[in-house]
Amino acid sequence: MHTVGDSRYNHWFDGLALLHSFTIRDGEVYYRSKYLKSDTYNANVEANRIVVSEFGTMAYPDPCKNIFSKAFSYLSHTIPDFTDNCLINIMRCGEDFYATTETNYMRRINPQTLETLEKVDYRKYVAINLATAHPHYDEAGNVLNMGTSIVDKGRTKYVIFKIPATVPEANRKGKSPLKHTEVFCSIPSRSLLSPSYYHSFGVTQNYVVFLEQPFRLDILKMATAYMRGVSWASCMAFHREDKTHIHIIDQRTRKPVPTRFYTDAMVVFHHVNAYEEGGCIVFDVITYKDSSLYDLFYLANLNQDFEENSRLTSVPTLRRFAVPLHVDGNAEVGTNLIKVASTTATALKERDDQVYCQPELLLEGLELPQINYTHNGKPYRYVFAAGVQWSPIPTQILKYDTLTKSSLRWGEESCWPAEPLFVPAPGAKDEDDGVILSAIVSTDPQKLPFLLILDAKSFTELARASLAVEMHLDLHGLFIPDADGAARNQATSETEQAPASGCQGPHRPDGAGGLGLP
Numbered sequence: 001m002h003t004v005g006d007s008r009y010n011h012w013f014d015g016l017a018l019l020h021s022f023t024i025r026d027g028e029v030y031y032r033s034k035y036l037k038s039d040t041y042n043a044n045v046e047a048n049r050i051v052v053s054e055f056g057t058m059a060y061p062d063p064c065k066n067i068f069s070k071a072f073s074y075l076s077h078t079i080p081d082f083t084d085n086c087l088i089n090i091m092r093c094g095e096d097f098y099a100t101t102e103t104n105y106m107r108r109i110n111p112q113t114l115e116t117l118e119k120v121d122y123r124k125y126v127a128i129n130l131a132t133a134h135p136h137y138d139e140a141g142n143v144l145n146m147g148t149s150i151v152d153k154g155r156t157k158y159v160i161f162k163i164p165a166t167v168p169e170a171n172r173k174g175k176s177p178l179k180h181t182e183v184f185c186s187i188p189s190r191s192l193l194s195p196s197y198y199h200s201f202g203v204t205q206n207y208v209v210f211l212e213q214p215f216r217l218d219i220l221k222m223a224t225a226y227m228r229g230v231s232w233a234s235c236m237a238f239h240r241e242d243k244t245h246i247h248i249i250d251q252r253t254r255k256p257v258p259t260r261f262y263t264d265a266m267v268v269f270h271h272v273n274a275y276e277e278g279g280c281i282v283f284d285v286i287t288y289k290d291s292s293l294y295d296l297f298y299l300a301n302l303n304q305d306f307e308e309n310s311r312l313t314s315v316p317t318l319r320r321f322a323v324p325l326h327v328d329g330n331a332e333v334g335t336n337l338i339k340v341a342s343t344t345a346t347a348l349k350e351r352d353d354q355v356y357c358q359p360e361l362l363l364e365g366l367e368l369p370q371i372n373y374t375h376n377g378k379p380y381r382y383v384f385a386a387g388v389q390w391s392p393i394p395t396q397i398l399k400y401d402t403l404t405k406s407s408l409r410w411g412e413e414s415c416w417p418a419e420p421l422f423v424p425a426p427g428a429k430d431e432d433d434g435v436i437l438s439a440i441v442s443t444d445p446q447k448l449p450f451l452l453i454l455d456a457k458s459f460t461e462l463a464r465a466s467l468a469v470e471m472h473l474d475l476h477g478l479f480i481p482d483a484d485g486a487a488r489n490q491a492t493s494e495t496e497q498a499p500a501s502g503c504q505g506p507h508r509p510d511g512a513g514g515l516g517l518p
């Protein structure tokens with residue numbers, strides 16, 4: 001929702017979060033969508049205008065916008081409370097599911113009914129002000145995530161933390177696993193007042209990969225943003241003259257590897273995967289040459305002259321990096337320390353404790369990467385992603401084979417696909433044994449939006465479920481296997497969700513509607 005009353009957000013990442021879900025059951029697809037009833041949503045609806053600041057829009061709780069009242073409010077809110085409008089991803093934590101964003105807040109949701117449940121403040125469990133919306137999960141379902149702790153006790157640091165999937169019975173007493181969150185490792189920020197912005201990180205079986213990129217938050221600007229009436233987005237800057245520092249954390253010692261690994265300035269939002277091979281860490285990321293992607297999502301650009309205004313100035317590119325775990329003391333300066341066959345990425349020894357990494361370019365024009373998650377942190381072959389050409393809006397979905405360097409694509413006239421989720425087939429043997437799910441919206445008013453199901457091996461269409469609803473392009477999602485559907489029967493007994501074959505009529509964002517598979 002990009003307007004509230006007469007007020008309008010500036011940026012696509014600001015809109016009030018709309019959750020949607022597809023339930024695939026007994027050969028039918030059920031659809032529902034609901035606004036996340038965050039405190040932000042409720043406060044805005046009550047005031048009938050935007051009163052909580054988002055990424056690209058600074059808002060004021062009181063309508064009196066003169067400089068004195070702003071200065072007064074500033075004194076009481078050095079950095080105003082961040083939003084709980086969790087619009088980026090869904091995270092699983094034990095039996096619980098959360099809508100997430102990048103602030104210190106998450107909202108628990110009921111994945112069956114899409115109801116909004118309690119607000120969780122990460123700060124109650126771990127000292128962080130920001131956290132990623134892209135956690136990792138180990139085989140037992142424990143969550144590994146990262147956040148930034150800003151000027152806490154005179155230090156700014158990146159904190160890696162773990163939330164257990166389950167809590168021993170004796171300690172449970174109705175407590176959420178979040179109460180058992182533990183700090184895994186902290187990495188001091190290179191700068192107290194300008195920590196890096198990051199959207200995700202990588203893991204291998206024994207290491208964590210964190211890119212401290214020169215796309216940074218300016219804390220002094222953030223502290224005065226409210227008073228100056230500027231958005232959080234304006235407090236972020238890309239420093240093209242700087243380097244990107246590659247931190248490798250050993251999960252066994254919980255300490256960073258002391259060698260200084262670095263590469264040229266770049267911006268990464270999404271890590272694809274990482275793994276260990278032949279004494280090094282290989283990691284794949286979608287890179288940009290600068291931070292201009294965020295500028296393209298200003299709604300002013302997305303509305304008029306869309307094609308012209310939103311032309312990508314920096315193309316998202318899949319690149320493979322390789323980092324040596326041991327620097328050979330006898331190797332001469334300038335030696336490439338990477339000896340694995342799977343990449344042409346290089347890591348040049350500059351000193352015994354300093355290595356300069358240069359990536360291998362794998363593929364241009366892709367975003368929202370996904371993999372078969374059973375290969376997370378391990379050697380893998382396939383990347384599934386949205387294909388982007390001239391604009392940040394995806395027009396295709398693709399499967400890229402990192403071994404043969406070839407790709408398969410799905411696309412259809414006037415269709416905009418969302419992130420492709422890979423779901424393994426029961427008893428799958430091959431990495432690509434399974435299906436791809438993607439929610440597709442269309443720019444052609446005659447064409448209904450649909451859930452697309454592709455065979456992940458051949459990338460051919462298995463089925464589509466067209467829906468007579470108003471659907472919106474989404475960002476990230478999560479597949480929840482049926483085994484988890486303890487609340488399923490409860491949801492079935494509710495009236496709201498129905499297999500709406502032939503269901504026409506207006507779609508209410510709070511209601512449900514859908515059409516069965518053709």
Ligand SMILES: CC1=C(/C=C/C(C)=C/C=C/C(C)=C/C=O)C(C)(C)CCC1
Binds near residue numbers: 054
């Ligand atoms: C509100 C807020 C933030 C929000 C960031 C958001 C909402 C980022 C969305 C990123 C996406 C969707 C990236 C896709 O690749 C910051 C800057 C962390 C810090 C200040 C408060």
Ligand SMILES: [Fe+2]
Binds near residue numbers: 134199270476
């Ligand atoms: Fe993301």
